[in-house]
Amino acid sequence: xxxxxxxxxxxxxxxxxxxxxxxxxxxxxxxxxxxxxxxxxxxxxxxxxxxxxxxxxxxxxxxxxxxxxxxxxxxxxxxxxxxxxxxxxxxxxxxxxxxxxxxxxxxxxxxxxxxxxxxxxxxxxxxxxxxxxxxxxxxxxxxxxxxxxxxxxxxxxxxxxxxxxxxxxxxxxxxxxxxxxxxxxxxxxxxxxxxxxxxxxxxxxxxxxxxxxxxxxxxxxxxxxxxxxxxxxxxxxxxxxxxxxxxxxxxxxxxxx
Ligand code: MF3
Ligand code: CO
Numbered sequence: 001x002x003x004x005x006x007x008x009x010x011x012x013x014x015x016x017x018x019x020x021x022x023x024x025x026x027x028x029x030x031x032x033x034x035x036x037x038x039x040x041x042x043x044x045x046x047x048x049x050x051x052x053x054x055x056x057x058x059x060x061x062x063x064x065x066x067x068x069x070x071x072x073x074x075x076x077x078x079x080x081x082x083x084x085x086x087x088x089x090x091x092x093x094x095x096x097x098x099x100x101x102x103x104x105x106x107x108x109x110x111x112x113x114x115x116x117x118x119x120x121x122x123x124x125x126x127x128x129x130x131x132x133x134x135x136x137x138x139x140x141x142x143x144x145x146x147x148x149x150x151x152x153x154x155x156x157x158x159x160x161x162x163x164x165x166x167x168x169x170x171x172x173x174x175x176x177x178x179x180x181x182x183x184x185x186x187x188x189x190x191x192x193x194x195x196x197x198x199x200x201x202x203x204x205x206x207x208x209x210x211x212x213x214x215x216x217x218x219x220x221x222x223x224x225x226x227x228x229x230x231x232x233x234x235x236x237x238x239x240x241x242x243x244x245x246x247x248x249x250x251x252x253x254x255x256x257x
Pocket of ligand 2: 114
């Protein structure tokens with residue numbers, strides 16, 4: 001299969017991507033202080049929505065169409081416990097011990113920002129804490145690989161090695177992606193190796209790297225709302241995502257405050 005080319009960005013395009021992602025970083029930082037037992041996922045969406053508006057940006061997820069699903073209905077994805085990704089904000093009340101993955105996308109100056117992290121709600125179990133730590137560590141190990149002349153699958157390999165050595169499994173049904181004027185650009189970035197394309201990384205590539213890690217089996221199923229992915233075995237799942245740019249000096253994390 002012939003792949004579409006990866007769209008390289010100029011420094012000024014990367015400036016726009018940085019600005020878009022800084023809006024998201026500010027939202028994720030605010031939500032870190034806001035997530036606590038008793039708040040609903042719908043309230044988290046409201047906060048994100050008003051911050052996106054105040055920044056002069058637009059939500060990238062709202063109305064987004066993926067395959068033949070109905071358009072995505074909210075500004076954020078909020079995925080609780082066994083929910084893997086794409087959970088829809090609702091009147092669900094978060095309770096002590098839950099974990100909640102929040103994914104935010106914005107469009108600003110014509111460019112898409114995309115980042116996610118998983119929060120602890122109050123005090124969580126040691127097992128849940130370790131899952132969050134390993135998943136976030138795997139993201140940073142992946143980002144370390146994003147240097148000019150490396151190969152794409154070195155990113156995938158770094159996630160896979162850390163996650164599997166820690167006794168967890170990698171979700172296979174969703175992948176990271178190139179990001180720019182569109183949310184999903186080539187290349188796809190699986191969090192495991194041995195599939196697809198393995199191009200050389202170059203200065204000017206901008207990538208959204210997003211490990212999704214399950215405590216038990218990697219298998220997922222979809223809920224009837226057409227969007228929410230849950231673990232097939234009902235065990236926990238975590239998700240962290242950063243958008244990065246590859247520069248001469250290595251990776252720059254665009255979505256970090
Ligand atoms: N970070 C996710 C992704 O890159 C979020 C997409 S949510 C959607 O696919 F609703 F916009 F699809
Ligand atoms: Co993404």
